[in-house]
Amino acid sequence: MNDSNFDSQKVKNHLLGFPGGEITIDWNYANEGIAIIWLNHVEKRNSITGKMMVDLSNCIDKLETWTEGKAVIICGKGVNFCSGGDLDFVKENANPTKAFNMSSWMISTLSRLGDLEMVTVCVAHGPTLGGGAEISTFCDYMLVTENVKFGFIQGCLNIITAWGGGTRLIQKLGERRALTLFLTSKILSAEECVSFGLAEKVISAQNFLEDALDWLKEYVKHNHQVIRSFKSLVNTSRGLDHETLKRERQLTSELWGATGHIAKINEFSRNKKSNSSK
Numbered sequence: 001m002n003d004s005n006f007d008s009q010k011v012k013n014h015l016l017g018f019p020g021g022e023i024t025i026d027w028n029y030a031n032e033g034i035a036i037i038w039l040n041h042v043e044k045r046n047s048i049t050g051k052m053m054v055d056l057s058n059c060i061d062k063l064e065t066w067t068e069g070k071a072v073i074i075c076g077k078g079v080n081f082c083s084g085g086d087l088d089f090v091k092e093n094a095n096p097t098k099a100f101n102m103s104s105w106m107i108s109t110l111s112r113l114g115d116l117e118m119v120t121v122c123v124a125h126g127p128t129l130g131g132g133a134e135i136s137t138f139c140d141y142m143l144v145t146e147n148v149k150f151g152f153i154q155g156c157l158n159i160i161t162a163w164g165g166g167t168r169l170i171q172k173l174g175e176r177r178a179l180t181l182f183l184t185s186k187i188l189s190a191e192e193c194v195s196f197g198l199a200e201k202v203i204s205a206q207n208f209l210e211d212a213l214d215w216l217k218e219y220v221k222h223n224h225q226v227i228r229s230f231k232s233l234v235n236t237s238r239g240l241d242h243e244t245l246k247r248e249r250q251l252t253s254e255l256w257g258a259t260g261h262i263a264k265i266n267e268f269s270r271n272k273k274s275n276s277s278k
Contacts, residue, residue, distance in 0.1 A: 011101045018050030018089045033070030045083035046076040057109045070220040070227050071119040080126025099256030103249040106163035114138040117228040119219050123212050124148050134165025144190045145205035151187035158260035162252040167244045
């Protein structure tokens with residue numbers, strides 16, 4: 001599979017066939033140059049459905065045209081940020097072709113999030129796992145609450161990072177530290193996120209948005225043109241390793257839907273049903 005096989009409109013229509021939850025922009029702080037992206041799928045711990053993948057892309061469309069914006073905070077409604085991909089969506093898309101298309105869509109969307117000419121901050125609270133951890137890597141900064149459980153647990157499902165978070169984590173932490181998180185599937189506490197170099201600060205779980213806005217003040221004090229120019233400079237200097245992202249996407253498509261992956265999905269489903277019945 002290669003890029004010539006990727007039909008954006010066709011993939012979008014396919015993703016919209018998996019409803020549930022929403023991702024929206026809160027403009028209440030726009031006069032301060034700040035937008036808030038909310039993940040809202042509370043009944044499923046803000047797991048990402050196909051429809052939410054399209055929502056996120058639509059949000060980035062709007063933010064890319066907001067020329068006076070200074071910063072974006074991304075966070076989740078309810079008790080956590082994001083528990084990863086929606087299990088029902090994953091089960092229905094567990095084959096190489098669908099995995100390739102889903103991965104292509106999310107890598108493109110999250111790369112655009114990372115390339116916004118604004119400061120981007122992820123607030124990780126509660127379980128922030130798998131795909132949720134991947135989303136955080138595309139932000140400039142991460143703040144964590146004292147109750148966060150952060151981990152790249154993809155290996156536990158016999159897959160790898162599917163949304164480009166593997167490439168991004170390597171860029172942020174370096175090869176050795178990133179590989180440690182991938183191979184151990186270790187779930188980090190708030191303090192461990194800070195010591196590992198993933199997060200800037202531990203904030204309150206009860207007042208995470210207020211604390212995040214307070215922390216952000218020091219980073220948005222300059223004129224929006226200055227902030228956007230500095231961020232553009234960082235984007236140009238950093239860049240994304242497109243060959244590595246392509247390889248990550250290819251490896252994803254090879255592992256999704258394989259025997260080991262299907263077995264782990266079924267195991268997770270059984271455990272989920274068992275826990276909910278207790």
